[in-house]
Amino acid sequence: MKKLWNNKNVKEIFDFCEGYKDFLSNNKTERECVKTIKEMAIKEGYKDLKEIIKNKTALSFGDKIYVTNLDKCIFLFKIGSRPITEGMRILGSHIDSPRLDLKPNPLYENGSSNIALFDTHYYGGIKHYQWTALPLALHGVVCKKDGTVVNVNIGEKDEDPVFCISDLLPHLDRENKGAENKIVGENLNVIIGGIPLENEKKESVKANILKILKSQNIENDDFISAEIEVVPAGKARDMGLDRSFVLGYGQDDRISAYTSLKALFDCKENDYTLSAMFVDKEEVGSQGASGMQSLFFEDMLAEITELLGENSHLAVRRALRNSYMLSSDVTGGYDPNYESAFDKNNDAFLGKGISFNKYTGGRGKSGANDASPEYIALLRNLLDKNEVNYQLTEMGKIDQGGGGTIAYITANYGMNVIDCGCPLLNMHAPFEISSKADVFEAYKCYKAFLTL
Numbered sequence: 001m002k003k004l005w006n007n008k009n010v011k012e013i014f015d016f017c018e019g020y021k022d023f024l025s026n027n028k029t030e031r032e033c034v035k036t037i038k039e040m041a042i043k044e045g046y047k048d049l050k051e052i053i054k055n056k057t058a059l060s061f062g063d064k065i066y067v068t069n070l071d072k073c074i075f076l077f078k079i080g081s082r083p084i085t086e087g088m089r090i091l092g093s094h095i096d097s098p099r100l101d102l103k104p105n106p107l108y109e110n111g112s113s114n115i116a117l118f119d120t121h122y123y124g125g126i127k128h129y130q131w132t133a134l135p136l137a138l139h140g141v142v143c144k145k146d147g148t149v150v151n152v153n154i155g156e157k158d159e160d161p162v163f164c165i166s167d168l169l170p171h172l173d174r175e176n177k178g179a180e181n182k183i184v185g186e187n188l189n190v191i192i193g194g195i196p197l198e199n200e201k202k203e204s205v206k207a208n209i210l211k212i213l214k215s216q217n218i219e220n221d222d223f224i225s226a227e228i229e230v231v232p233a234g235k236a237r238d239m240g241l242d243r244s245f246v247l248g249y250g251q252d253d254r255i256s257a258y259t260s261l262k263a264l265f266d267c268k269e270n271d272y273t274l275s276a277m278f279v280d281k282e283e284v285g286s287q288g289a290s291g292m293q294s295l296f297f298e299d300m301l302a303e304i305t306e307l308l309g310e311n312s313h314l315a316v317r318r319a320l321r322n323s324y325m326l327s328s329d330v331t332g333g334y335d336p337n338y339e340s341a342f343d344k345n346n347d348a349f350l351g352k353g354i355s356f357n358k359y360t361g362g363r364g365k366s367g368a369n370d371a372s373p374e375y376i377a378l379l380r381n382l383l384d385k386n387e388v389n390y391q392l393t394e395m396g397k398i399d400q401g402g403g404g405t406i407a408y409i410t411a412n413y414g415m416n417v418i419d420c421g422c423p424l425l426n427m428h429a430p431f432e433i434s435s436k437a438d439v440f441e442a443y444k445c446y447k448a449f450l451t452l
Contacts (some may be wrong), residue, residue: 001365002345002429004351004352004389004437004438004441005244005351005437006351007247008314009131009438009440012087012440013436013437013439013440014243015019015261016436016439016440016443017246017440018306019258019262020236020246020255020258020259021235021236021237021238021246021248022328023036023254023257023258024235024236024246024248024249024250024251024258025156025234025235025248025252026139026427027095027254028097028139028167028229028250029139029140029229029230029231030071030072030095030096030280030290031071031072031075031140031141031227032069032110033095033186033254033257033278034071034072034073034074034095035071035276037066037074037076037257037261038066038068038074039140039272039279040265041064041066041074041076041099042066043048044064044265046064046065046066046076047063047064047065047066048064048065048066048067049065049067049077049292049300049303049304050067050150052065052307053275053303053307054423055072055309055400056307056395057393058245058307058308058309059079059307059308060079060308061079061080061081061353062078062079063078063079064076064077064078064079065077065079065304066076067291067300067391069289069296070280070289070290072278072280072290073095073200073277073278073281073290073296073384074278075247075275075276075277075278075297075300076261076275076276076278076290076345077274077275077304078264078267078270078273078274078275079272079273079304079308079434080157080270080271080272080273080274081270081271082271082272082273083310084273084291084304084305084310084319085305085315085322086095086099086272086318086322086357087272087318087319087320087321087323087324087415088272088273088274088275088319088324089270089272089273089274089275089323089324089325089408089449089450090229090274090275090276090277090323090324090325090326090415091256091260091263091275091276091311091325091326091446091450092276092277092278092279092292092325092326092327092328092407092417092450093253093254093256093257093260093276093277093278093279093284093294093328093329093421094124094253094256094278094279094281094282094286094406095240095253095254095257095279096124096255096281096282096283096284097124097231097249097250097253097254097276097283097305098122098123098124098126098229098233098252098283098428099122099123099229099230100121100123100136100188100229100231101120101121101122101123101228101229101230102118102119102120102121102140102189102223102226102228102230103119103120103229104223104224104373105119105223105224106118106119106120106223106228107119107192107206107210107220107223107439108206109131109147109203109204109205109206114194114196114205115191115194115205116190116191116192116193116194116205116206116208116209117191117195118163118189118190118192118230119189120189120190120230122185122186123229123284123440124190124283124284124428125282125283125428126428126450127428128183128184128185128187128188129167129182129183129310129427129431131165131176131183131188131430132165132166132167132183133162133164133165133166133167134154134164134232134430135162135163135164135229135232135233135234136155136162136163136164136165136190136231136233137153137154137155137156137162137163137230137231137232137233138152138154138155138226138228138229139228140154140165140226140227140229141226141227141228142218142222142223142225142226143222143225143226143227144217144222144225145225146147148217150216150218150222151189152203152226152228155233156233156234157401162189162222162233163190163192163230164191164235164275165188165189165190165191165381165430166191167183168182171324171427173232175297176189186220186365190230192209193205193208193209193212195208196208196256197211205225209380209439213328214224218292222235226253227261228447230432231249232251232430233250234441236248239433243438244351244363244435244437245350245433245434245435246433246434246435247431247432247433248431248432249430249431250395250432250438251330251422251424251432251433251434252330252422252424252427252428252432253328253329253330254284255330255421255424255434255442256328256329256330256421256422256442257278257328259328259439259442259443259446260276260278260328260446261276261278262443263443263446263447263449263450264276264446264450266447267447267450267451269451270366271452273319274450277292277297277406279291279406282329282405282406285404286406286409286432290408290410292406292410293409298316298320299428301316301320302316302436305319316356318412320410320413320414320415321413321414321415322415323413323415323416324415324416324417324418324449324452325407325415325416325417325418326373326408326417326418326420326445326446327405327406327407327417327419328417328419328420328421328442328446329405329412329419329420330420330421330422330423330424331348331355331357331393331395331419331421331422331423331424332348332396332423332424332427333347333348333349333350333423333424333425333433334347334348334349334350334393334423335425341396341399341400342396342397343386343394345395346393346394347393347394347395348391348393348395348423348439349391349423350423350424350433350434350435351435351437351438352389352391352438353388353389353390353391353437353441354388354389354420354421354422354438354441354442354445354452355390355391355392355393355420355421355422355423355437356376356379356390356391356392356393356418356419356420357393357394357418357420358370358371358376358392358397358418358419359371359394360395360402360403360407360419361402361403361405361407361408362401362402362403363399363402366402367404367408367420368408369402369405369407369411369417369418371407371416371417371418371419372409372416375418376392376418377419379418380417381447382449382451382452383445385448386444386448387442387444388444388445388448389426389441390441390445391423393423405419407419411452412444420445421442422435422438422439422441422442423438
């Protein structure tokens with residue numbers, strides 16, 4: 001295989017990752033990702049499938065379409081020259097990331113402390129202690145009874161305030177407990193204010209926060225119909241003296257989303273219909289209307305086959321069954337600081353290319369999609385021809401843990417699917433680490449796959 005780093009390709013890798021860092025910095029929620037992906041797709045000539053259905057416009061080779069679901073997931077399709085019943089080439093990533101969500105009634109003042117806080121509920125697998133003592137931002141929407149929507153994004157601009165979850169000072173924290181046991185989920189409460197409202201005798205700090213919110217057209221009861229996420233504040237940054245890494249929030253799995261999107265846009269010829277999925281709820285099991293376990297993708301495919309003149313239930317089944325897919329998701333990278341958790345011979349290393357996981361799951365491959373060797377051989381040949389650096393890996397020692405992706409869900413259709421993504425350090429932490437070389441190699445891999 002070619003060397004990932006050499007004097008000729010450093011600039012190309014670095015330039016590509018500037019766009020990636022911007023994507024990470026500006027899209028910290030599912031809704032923000034969908035909005036950006038939709039805008040980028042429209043610039044590339046993609047049309048709204050819902051409008052096409054409404055106008056009963058027939059589809060044909062070369063048509064590019066998108067469809068959104070609840071503003072939290074989006075699917076892109078590029079119609080191929082071959083019948084869709086012969087299968088598609090699908091890249092599937094998720095755009096949700098571990099975080100904290102505000103509870104339905106989040107605002108309270110803690111006794112006589114003169115501190116107002118937001119009560120939160122964590123989302124996805126996190127280490128609680130990692131979310132204390134760092135700057136946090138609020139992103140989301142507040143949906144009011146009259147139908148108006150107030151967009152919330154506080155903590156990202158230089159002039160914005162940030163927020164924080166406090167931690168106990170070491171001088172008073174001498175109990176012999178592990179860090180994870182000291183910070184429980186119920187105590188991940190975000191400090192949001194400390195000035196009391198003048199002439200207010202009861203919960204005066206909370207009253208002042210409510211006054212500020214009201215000036216932004218938000219009432220206390222509006223939190224019931226709000227979706228506000230607490231995420232790390234700040235931009236994705238270069239990491240290392242040589243700038244070889246990216247440090248940023250949400251790289252699981254927006255690293256796959258960005259590289260998949262760019263690969264789709266840059267794929268100029270396609271015999272088979274191409275699709276890129278950007279789905280929600282993977283971090284909590286892919287349930288719900290915007291998760292991969294919903295029937296939305298299948299329903300939209302039925303609409304597309306109808307508009308292509310393949311108006312039968314069987315056409316949808318054949319299109320799914322005959323498809324090839326990469327479940328574009330990250331994996332844990334080998335960490336030299338915690339080497340006892342890893343199997344050096346079978347784990348992914350940063351800076352050595354994109355990682356393929358034949359199976360994920362845990363405890364004897366439970367919950368795993370197990371890709372066929374025939375499919376892996378097909379991909380090996382494709383990647384070698386396109387000079388893509390790749391690794392065949394697992395994620396840690398057998399009984400150390402495990403994980404899952406959307407691969408097992410789409411495999412239910414009978415299609416060939418395998419997990420394929422970049423290795424990360426600090427996975428699921430507020431700031432994750434990726435190798436810029438792996439980011440670029442993922443783009444090359446996904447672009448080559450779309451030609452399969």
